[in-house]
Amino acid sequence: MPTSEIAQRHLPPGARRRRGLRRLTAVGAGLALVGTAFVAGPAFAAHGLVSLAGSNFEIDEDANLVADHADPSFDWEDVTEIRQPDEPTGANDDSFGQGSKEDTAVPTVVDGSIPPNKSDLLTFGGFLEETPAGDFLHLYWHRVQEPSGTTNMDFEFNQSEETSANGVTPVRTEADLLLQYDLAQGGTNPELFLARWLTDSDFNGTPVSKDDCVSSNKLPCWGLREDLTAAGDATGSINTTAIAAGDSDGLGPISPRTFGEATVDFSAIVGNAQCVSFGSAYLKSRSSDSFTAALKDFIAPTDIGLTNCAKVIVRKVTDPTGDTTDFDFTTAFATLNDGTNPTFSLADGESVTYDNVFFGNGLTVTESGPPSGWDLVDIDCSASTNITPVENELAGTATFDLTNANQIVDCTFTNQARGTIVVEKVTTDGSGAFDFTSNTLPDASFTLTTTGSGDGGKDSNTYAGLTPGTYDVDETVPANWNLTSATCDDSSDPSSIGLSAGETVTCTFVNELERGSIKIVKTRKHAADGSGDHAHEGVTFDITGGGLSEPISVQTDANGVACVTGLVVSAVAGNYTVTETIPNGYVLDPTTPQAQTAAVGEATATDCADTSAGAVKTFKNIPLTNLTVSVDSQVDGGTFSSIECDATEEDPDSDPDIPLSAMQDDPSVTINDLEPGTYTCVVVIDP
Incomplete structure (x- = not known):
């Protein structure tokens, strides 16, 4: 099936009808639209035209292909229409046979059975014009020669492009269209009728029966015909005079009554409340104006993409990916359902596609205020086809004008989580x-x-x-x-x-x-080691205060030093108290108290090398001596003696009732814990 499109033809620069038209790019097998200015009132009646009001396309009383009137009117020579030729006349020309009729869902295709001088087709053409008044579908047929009897042409528009069992014509779908172009011999004013394919309901979804068929006694069938001409929704004409090859827009010389054209108010027949799409169309002829007459020649179906809607795709991406948060969207466009603006929600990786968005200007897709903790950081519509939407991240909106079916709006909204x-x-x-x-x-x-x-x-x-x-x-x-x-x-x-x-x-x-340390330095006098102070090992000290929950006990090492680290500085914890447990046989040097206050400052060394001055505490000890003086008379009772010393401590075992100076029999005096010094004892022996 060849691919073509119903579209506008561009004229060379400066051509007189160029300024009245605007070209909308079409891609693939689509139906592009031609925009025109609206002309109110009767259309060109004084200029030999039978055009529909609102359309600027010329339907001449004597059909032709050139524009005969001033801008903004235009004709076939001004557009690039879908143009589908028939197979050449002869034995290989395909046609319908074996009594196939309009209601035959799958007509039989044969070769070379076109009746002479009757229904041999040459070309089928058409395009869609868009105006403020609505959409207008323009069609033409072209046949070999003037028929010798009654004939008519039918244009069939199918929603499906799936090929039926005959391998040529499409599968019919409920609400497919059949435009009937009826002509009686000698007629110059065609009558146009519309029938819709019925299965079990009509175009509006109302159930139907065989009584709704135009001629068949069973479903499926073509429904009762609507007279478009009488309703003012269609007009047409045929050429009554020959058209020279130079004026035929490439069709070659055209004999009288072999070219017919028509305009159908497409908006009127499809309505404004539904989106419709027809994928293919083809032209066929009947040997009489009877609807039940056998079908004859046809021009094979061609892709047209005829629709009054376009496609909008909205995608959602989040950063980070995989988030399940839903983001709400609103729209300002109408779809197939009921004309209301759709709303929807999307999570990361999800998308929604509306392939039934009606044409219009200033249409929008807007992401509602993002959920808490999210920002809309990008709207990317670069994947769109034949259209460049306006992206406004601040407003969360993509805005666009849809004017033809070949436009696809494809926008990705990216949100970033805070x-x-x-x-x-x-x-x-x-x-x-x-x-x-x-x-x-x-x-x-x-x-x-x-x-x-x-x-x-x-x-x-x-x-x-x-x-x-x-x-x-x-x-x-x-x-x-x-x-x-x-x-x-x-x-x-x-x-x-x-x-x-x-x-x-x-x-x-x-x-x-901050932590600090206390350094304890312990010395003693020890005659055996010589004069001066000497390190005192193994002396126990207790550290209390400073916020300690319990005392810390340490002993001096061989160097007479005890190091206590990891203490909270006194600026925070308060001062500490260092108390010596005085070892036996020693007494504190009077210059060093037994309990000393330590103000701990910041220090880091584990060996107390950097202990702050206020936390270095020195303790000195002095060894003690016991003094004993005794008298032993060689003769028992032979002498009495007395002992008197200037020491201050007496033997605790001495009889306190006997003064040291009294004369006694063999007295003995012991004085303990004497610090180094000079002591004098007077002994008197009385014979």
Whole structure:
């Protein structure tokens, strides 16, 4: 089946009818539209025309193919119509045979059986004109020679392009059209009738029976004829004079009564409330004006794509992909259903196709305000065919004019999900208030306050509805705190957080209190090691205070040093107390108290090498000596003696009732825990 289109023919630049027409690009087997200016009132009656009102196409009283009137009128020579030739006359010319009639759903196709001087066809042509008054379908037929008897022409328009069992004509579908161009011998004013193919309902869906058939006694059939001429919805004429080859628009010399043309008000016959599409059309002849007469010649069906509607496709894409959120759309165009503007919802990867959108100007598809957390970031209509819609992302609208069936609006609406950034503050010990700044977050500065250690005491701010991009956040570390880590769970650096569509990024700042140490230096006097102070190993000290829940006990090492690290600085925790457990046999040097206050400052060394001065504590010990003075008379009772020492401590075992100075029999005095020094004892022996 050849491919062609009903369309406008362009004239050379400067041709007189060029300015009155506009060409709408057609693709494939489609029916392009010709736009014209509206002419009101009777159409050209004073100029030998029988054209329909509202159409600028010339239907001459004596049919021809050239424009005989001033702009904006035009004729066949001014358009590029669908033009389908017949097989050459002769034995190979296809025709209908075996008594095939109009109601025969699958007519029989034969070769070479055209009656001479009767119904041999040459050419079929047509195109669609669009005007403010409606759409007008223009047709012509062209036959070999003037018939010797009654004849007529029928134009059949089929919605389906599927070939029937004969391999030539299409399968008929309910509401296919049959335009009958009836002529009696000698007639110069054709009458045009319309019948619709009936199966079980009519064009409006009303149930039908065989009584609704024009001639058949069973369904399916062609329905009762509508007189288009009487209704003013069609007009036509045939040539009564010869048409020279130069005026035939390439058809060659045309004899009288072998060329007929017609205009049908297409909008009137299909209505304004339904979208209709006819995929193919063909011309056939009958040997008489009787509807039941046998069919004769035909010109094979050709693709036409005749429709009063175009296609609109709307697609939805989301970033990130795979999201199930529904996005609502409204439209400002009419479709097949009931003329109302359709609404619909789409999720990612979904689309909707309306192949029944009526022609019109200023038509729109609009995405309603996106759901919370989403932005419409792009409308892309570049996939559209023969049309360039106007994209307005701000309004969420694609606007377009549909003027012919070859236009396909194909627009993709892309939405991007907003993201979320969570800033968390965690302290590993203690609690505090921490200030943050940002150049990109909604809060240029904010404070997070922890109530305790770990996740249980953390604080956070959540920033939802952020446009994907790069963000930053920074902590101003307060005095006496250390920032131990600042990480984001998507591996971003907090100074450059890469937020993707629909992503939630959590950035956690972990702080711990500054720590310091206490260094304890323990020395002693030890004569065996020489003069001066010497390291004292193994002495126990207790550290309390500073917010410690329990004391810390340490012992000095061989160097006489004990190092206590990891203590919260005193600026936060308060001062600590270092208390020595004085070992046996020693007493504190009077210059070093047993309990000393330590003010811990920041320090990091584990060996107390950088301990702050206020936390280095020195303790000195002095060894003690026990002194015993005794008298042993060689002769029992032979002498009495007395002992008197200037030491201040007496033997706890001495009899407190006997003064040291009294004369006793063999007295003994013990004085313990004497610090190094010089002591004097006076012993008197009385014989």
